[in-house]
Amino acid sequence: NAGVTQTPKFQVLKTGQSMTLQCAQDMNHNSMYWYRQDPGMGLRLIYYSASEGTTDKGEVPNGYNVSRLNKREFSLRLESAAPSQTSVYFCASTQTAENSPLHFGNGTRLTVT
Amino acid sequence: AQTVTQSQPEMSVQEAETVTLSCTYDTSESNYYLFWYKQPPSRQMILVIRQEAYKQQNATENRFSVNFQKAAKSFSLKISDSQLGDTAMYFCAWRYSGGGADGLTFGKGTHLIIQP
Numbered sequence A: 001n002a003g004v005t006q007t008p009k010f011q012v013l014k015t016g017q018s019m020t021l022q023c024a025q026d027m028n029h030n031s032m033y034w035y036r037q038d039p040g041m042g043l044r045l046i047y048y049s050a051s052e053g054t055t056d057k058g059e060v061p062n063g064y065n066v067s068r069l070n071k072r073e074f075s076l077r078l079e080s081a082a083p084s085q086t087s088v089y090f091c092a093s094t095q096t097a098e099n100s101p102l103h104f105g106n107g108t109r110l111t112v113t
Numbered sequence B: 001a002q003t004v005t006q007s008q009p010e011m012s013v014q015e016a017e018t019v020t021l022s023c024t025y026d027t028s029e030s031n032y033y034l035f036w037y038k039q040p041p042s043r044q045m046i047l048v049i050r051q052e053a054y055k056q057q058n059a060t061e062n063r064f065s066v067n068f069q070k071a072a073k074s075f076s077l078k079i080s081d082s083q084l085g086d087t088a089m090y091f092c093a094w095r096y097s098g099g100g101a102d103g104l105t106f107g108k109g110t111h112l113i114i115q116p
Helices: none
Strands: A004-007 A010-013 A018-026 A030-036 A041-050 A066-069 A074-078 A088-096 A108-113 B004-005 B010-014 B017-021 B024-026 B032-039 B048-054 B064-069 B074-079 B086-094 B109-116
Touching: A004 A088, A018 A030, A018 A088, A018 B048, A030 A066, A030 A074, A030 B064, A041 A066, A041 A074, A041 B017, A074 A088, B004 B086, B017 B109, B024 B074, B032 B064, B032 B074, B048 B064, B048 B074, B074 B086
Parallel strands: A010 A108, B010 B109
Antiparallel strands: A004 A018, A018 A074, A030 A041, A030 A088, A066 A074, A088 A108, B004 B024, B017 B074, B032 B048, B032 B086, B064 B074, B086 B109
């Protein structure tokens, strides 16, 4: 059981380049999330998807777009990368029940030069 | 908006000691859940313990226990008989229980170092 799988693990981009971070879960979860983690800032929510076909903005959505391709997959796209987007990105998923914890992928370390 | 505050950026204790990590939160909601996550150097996010706000009894998981004070909006994590493998970042998190799927609100984390 793989859980939540993120690709790639590491990426270096130049300012202005674009890329898509991929995320897939095999736990049949309804809700999926993208967080970014920066030193001293904890994890901040970028976007989330309550169910297939729906997406909503989180705390820090500017500069990002998302696609909930199907129930399993939720991708995060940077159209024009900026150095301020240098971060570690985590995908997570959960059942709809509120006491269900989030299950996290292993993260993507992105550096924008 | 809900906020979660972890006032200790870093803590260091000797192996086998007991350590308490503090967490306070601010919310006007009465029904919610609280979580502690551990992030070792591998970067993996691991659930340590969870607490339902409607339960008065404090949650425990082996060496990990919480002190949940709802009126004070406090949710501290106690680690007993600390081990070298407990060295990690620890994040406190809050989640609304009234429906919706807007995820967890995290604190900024406490870096815990267990010294041999």
